Amino acid sequence: MTTMIGSVCIARYAACSAPCARRAKGQGSGLLKHNRHSEEKPWRKSSSEIHNSFNGVELSRTHSPKKTFHHRWRALAPKCAASQSPKKKILVLGGTGFVGSKICELAIKEGYEVVSISRRGAPRDSQNATMGIRTGSIQQVKLLATVDWRQGDVVEDPSVVARVLEEGGFDAVVHAIGMLLASDLNKVASGSGSVPSPGSTYDQVTRQTAFAAVSAFAEASTSMPSPPPFVFVSAAEAGWSWKAPVAWLEEYLIAKRAVEAELLDNGAKGALRPIILRPSLVWTPERAPSIPPVAAFYLGNLLGIPGVDRPVMVDVLAGAALQAISDSEVEGIQDFRGMESLARARGQ
Ligand SMILES: NC(=O)c1ccc[n+]([C@@H]2O[C@H](COP(=O)([O-])OP(=O)(O)OC[C@H]3O[C@@H](n4cnc5c(N)ncnc54)[C@H](OP(=O)(O)O)[C@@H]3O)[C@@H](O)[C@H]2O)c1
Numbered sequence: 001m002t003t004m005i006g007s008v009c010i011a012r013y014a015a016c017s018a019p020c021a022r023r024a025k026g027q028g029s030g031l032l033k034h035n036r037h038s039e040e041k042p043w044r045k046s047s048s049e050i051h052n053s054f055n056g057v058e059l060s061r062t063h064s065p066k067k068t069f070h071h072r073w074r075a076l077a078p079k080c081a082a083s084q085s086p087k088k089k090i091l092v093l094g095g096t097g098f099v100g101s102k103i104c105e106l107a108i109k110e111g112y113e114v115v116s117i118s119r120r121g122a123p124r125d126s127q128n129a130t131m132g133i134r135t136g137s138i139q140q141v142k143l144l145a146t147v148d149w150r151q152g153d154v155v156e157d158p159s160v161v162a163r164v165l166e167e168g169g170f171d172a173v174v175h176a177i178g179m180l181l182a183s184d185l186n187k188v189a190s191g192s193g194s195v196p197s198p199g200s201t202y203d204q205v206t207r208q209t210a211f212a213a214v215s216a217f218a219e220a221s222t223s224m225p226s227p228p229p230f231v232f233v234s235a236a237e238a239g240w241s242w243k244a245p246v247a248w249l250e251e252y253l254i255a256k257r258a259v260e261a262e263l264l265d266n267g268a269k270g271a272l273r274p275i276i277l278r279p280s281l282v283w284t285p286e287r288a289p290s291i292p293p294v295a296a297f298y299l300g301n302l303l304g305i306p307g308v309d310r311p312v313m314v315d316v317l318a319g320a321a322l323q324a325i326s327d328s329e330v331e332g333i334q335d336f337r338g339m340e341s342l343a344r345a346r347g348q
Pocket of ligand 1: 095100121153191193195235282306
């Protein structure tokens, strides 16, 4: 099993500044509402349920952001009619990624204004194939062309997130920054061909970037009437109660668990509404090389092998993220069942 999990894990990528004012008003008590529904809907979990089921470890963040305009992309952007009400606005950290770009695409389709931060800035044409954008899908390219792509390295300059949030109007933040392999080999492992900066660690890329974003969004949203949603793309294996079979995977999971704990803590304080997505393998049928590992995961899950979750299609994950953002009763850890339920709730 160890070998399978190890090889499959590699294959997967081939494919407080707590708001005191809000707390004083008791807005955090919205958590109680979730208890009533927790048995009816898999995604409705109370904060305490989330903590009990959490398997985490105890753990206790240059350049200015450059607004990158890619004229060719911009020229493809559909001309939107002036909307009646102001658009809801989402910040996607890692919008150039395999997962992040699908969230950007669906969010734009749903009428959100989307801002992305990542080191590459905007997606390049050469990236389209690895991002699962089919050559024929002009619609996808058009949708992504309307994202406000910002270039920034959140490890090198964590304050870039706070500076973008200070522009105001953000209703939700999604953290989809990640790295599977701490080397150039990640270019092959990453679904979008992302190459880690030299010397990157899981702690920097996952924990430090997410902690910076959680803290900045909690700070920026103190005047909001209720805790705003913060989506973190974690991993199914963060729920393992045993040590990972390989050291790099254990380090990856330690970082994921640290962020989950930080986010749940901010949820308990009423600072943010935590939404933690725990997919195993994320896939799209558009990427043929991911099919064998996807099949292995499906089989492993079907056979009941401990720790092997059913893979999640990238559209389902993105749909689940948007459904969770729009439904104020959704919070906590969502495994593949929770994500499938959420995606179904929006007709996917
Ligand atoms: N794909 C899967 O099967 C899977 C399964 C479970 C969990 N996940 C999680 O899902 C998340 C997204 O994964 P993915 O598959 O979309 O990976 P990906 O395609 O490699 O995307 C990673 C994203 O992180 C960005 N990034 C990396 N370092 C950064 C930095 N220092 N500053 C700003 N942005 C940075 C990358 O953009 P730049 O390169 O432009 O900086 C890219 O947008 C990760 O957290 C991963 O652990 C993925």
